[in-house]
Amino acid sequence: MTAKRWFFEEPLTQADPEVARYIAAEESRQRGQIELIAPKNYLSRAAREAMGSIVVFATVEGYPGKRYHAGVENVDGIERLAIERAKAMFAAGHANVQPHSGTQSNQAVYFALLSPGDTVLSMDLSSGGHLSHGLKSNLSGRWFKTISYGTTADGFIDYEAMERLAREHRPKLIIVGGSSYPRAINFPKVSSIAALVGAMTLADVSHFSGLIAAKEYPSPFPYMDVVTTTTNKNLRGPRGGLILTRDAALGRKIDSAVFPGIQGGPLPDVIAAKAVCFGEALKPEFIDYARRVLSCARTLSSGLSARGFKIVTGGTDVPFTMVDLRTRGLKGDIAQKALEAHGVTTNRNLVPQDTESPNVTSGLRIGTSAIAARGMADAEASELAEIIADVLDRLAKNPGQGQEIDSSIAERASALAKKFPLYPT
Structure with missing residues (x-):
């Protein structure tokens, strides 16, 4: 390639393999994990173009x-x-x-x-x-x-x-x-x-x-x-x-x-x-999406509540549910790490009257916008509530070993991700 053309023609993998390697790793992570961080979502192919x-x-x-x-x-x-x-x-x-x-x-x-x-x-x-x-x-x-x-x-x-x-x-x-x-x-x-x-x-x-x-x-x-x-x-x-x-x-x-x-x-x-x-x-299809977002959030909320977790306000009207972990003796940062290790990303979050710092917190914020974009609905949200509860129950019972990965739980999260793939490879 001539010196004049490389700028317009050389692909990223050749021009900067280090950056390309991180991008490839991030794509693999997103494809293989379940995204429950409330601000995160995906663009349509058209919007990406x-x-x-x-x-x-x-x-x-x-x-x-x-x-x-x-x-x-x-x-x-x-x-x-x-x-x-x-x-x-x-x-x-x-x-x-x-x-x-x-x-x-x-x-x-x-x-x-x-x-x-x-x-x-x-x-x-x-x-x-x-x-x-x-x-x-x-x-x-x-x-x-x-x-x-x-x-x-x-x-x-x-x-x-x-x-x-x-x-x-x-x-x-x-x-x-x-x-x-x-x-x-x-x-x-x-x-x-x-x-x-x-x-x-x-x-x-x-x-x-x-x-x-x-x-x-x-x-x-x-x-x-x-x-x-x-x-x-x-x-x-x-x-x-x-x-x-x-x-x-x-x-x-x-x-x-x-x-x-x-x-x-x-x-x-x-x-x-x-x-x-x-x-x-503005299209009719978006209404179905938004309804699934809200329904999934409420299903997650009720599922975690049924497993004994305290839900802030007892439910939700928005695309996320707030879990107060104080009744289970857990901190938000530790819970976040344990869930991520099992293929489910959430984020630690302050809850009302929280005495912990923002870097620790006493709660989790669990969002459903991204899973609904992947096509998931109530059945999958219910399964995710069980996965989350299993990880956190294990952590509460044995804080020392609870951070270790339980392969059977991780495989359940991975199977959901594979069932609802992102963009074609």
């Missing part, structure tokens, strides 16, 4: 029709499609598809609606909130005053405490949603509390936006002012963010906050994949 297309080389600062570079008409068309599809999915007045992540979506809302030092009322991290909602080590917690509400003793949002804190502290913004609250949010109630103090409202629906799109979870509109979500969870899209507003006027503030406020140029390849996955979410 869009994301890996030549669109990646476009530079498109600004918005469709108002770019700062030439040669953008095709990317403009793609972004307009993504915007219109996002609005249709959520019955929104405006959509911005450019945020690189859910956290940057939330940062853009802060930038648009607040000034440094303003007060924000949001859910405590251990109760189910997210670090970008005001955690002290996050930009949102350093630049703004965060007041936290939590949950009742049984794990449900304490709306009385929310109202009391709102009246006392007069926040400029009230945030609901997050990363590990397993129940439906009362959006009309939050809206009424915000109206009492003149606050704006933000719903971070990242972990259940696919259910909203399929009408399997209450819609935040018309009650909430702004909605943010990631696109990679149960929307089955690429890693990225999305901001939706109730009306177009507020949307213009959001646009300015994203660019030039907190980001430069967007990622056209990611926007192309978003457009594809949004189109998929």
Whole structure:
């Protein structure tokens, strides 16, 4: 190959075998394991093609029709499609598809609606909130005053405490949603509390936006002012963010906050994949997918409960279930490692009134978006509940040897993965 052609023609396995080796190993891992980490999911083949297309080389600062570079008409068309599809999915007045992540979506809302030092009322991290909602080590917690509400003793949002804190502290913004609250949010109630103090409202629906799109979870509109979500969870899209507003006027503030406020140029390849996955979410088949996601989560929840595990709030309305391990004398980090060793990936997670650190935790978050994307349903979710319970029971009975792999359990997980393969090899 001539020196002029290698750049465009040499494959990765030849150009950089070390990186290629890690990618091959990761593909093998994903094919052979059962993914139950709530934020993880798969793209359709079509969305992967869009994301890996030549669109990646476009530079498109600004918005469709108002770019700062030439040669953008095709990317403009793609972004307009993504915007219109996002609005249709959520019955929104405006959509911005450019945020690189859910956290940057939330940062853009802060930038648009607040000034440094303003007060924000949001859910405590251990109760189910997210670090970008005001955690002290996050930009949102350093630049703004965060007041936290939590949950009742049984794990449900304490709306009385929310109202009391709102009246006392007069926040400029009230945030609901997050990363590990397993129940439906009362959006009309939050809206009424915000109206009492003149606050704006933000719903971070990242972990259940696919259910909203399929009408399997209450819609935040018309009650909430702004909605943010990631696109990679149960929307089955690429890693990225999305901001939706109730009306177009507020949307213009959001646009300015994203660019030039907190980001430069967007990622056209990611926007192309978003457009594809949004189109998929508007098809009737997506409703079946979303229903299986929720049904699998509830089957996992009831199955683990039947095996004696404590489920936060006693069940779930979202694509994951939260398991409180304290009644079994287990820690989240140890349980996570044991399950991974048997071919089932989950993640340790704080649970309400948790006294452990975020690196240890007293709970597990177990999600079903990825298994539903593979085609699994209630029967498989029930089998996974038994696999998880068998691993954790073994660990609880003998902490010293419980980390060792039980080949019979691992083979059951492997058999499920083989029965529901990923992309053709």
